[in-house]
Amino acid sequence: MVAVSTTGGIAYGLKTTLSFGLVGLVALVCTLAGTNLVTGSIYAGYGGLEVTRWGQLLGGSLLSVTGLLALYGATFGVLYKVVADGVRRGNDRAV
Numbered sequence: 001m002v003a004v005s006t007t008g009g010i011a012y013g014l015k016t017t018l019s020f021g022l023v024g025l026v027a028l029v030c031t032l033a034g035t036n037l038v039t040g041s042i043y044a045g046y047g048g049l050e051v052t053r054w055g056q057l058l059g060g061s062l063l064s065v066t067g068l069l070a071l072y073g074a075t076f077g078v079l080y081k082v083v084a085d086g087v088r089r090g091n092d093r094a095v
Helices: 006-039 055-095
Strands: 043-044 050-052
Touching: 006 055
Parallel strands: none
Antiparallel strands: 043 050
């Protein structure tokens, strides 16, 4: 922990958390909107028959999967960034 100052570590942590939080927020909105579309795609029609809006069901499913994949990708992206920044910092200090 000698290579990084306390303020530098805190600043790096806040920037990383902010970027991950922003991507997480976008992923959450996509997932919630998609889930809302999926749950609203099947409704009781005239005479109690269930009616399915297939376009809404497919669109909502794709939106939900997109949100989940964005969150999954962001998790690995942040992990990669932290490791790559640590390696770069170590290489800069070694030279």
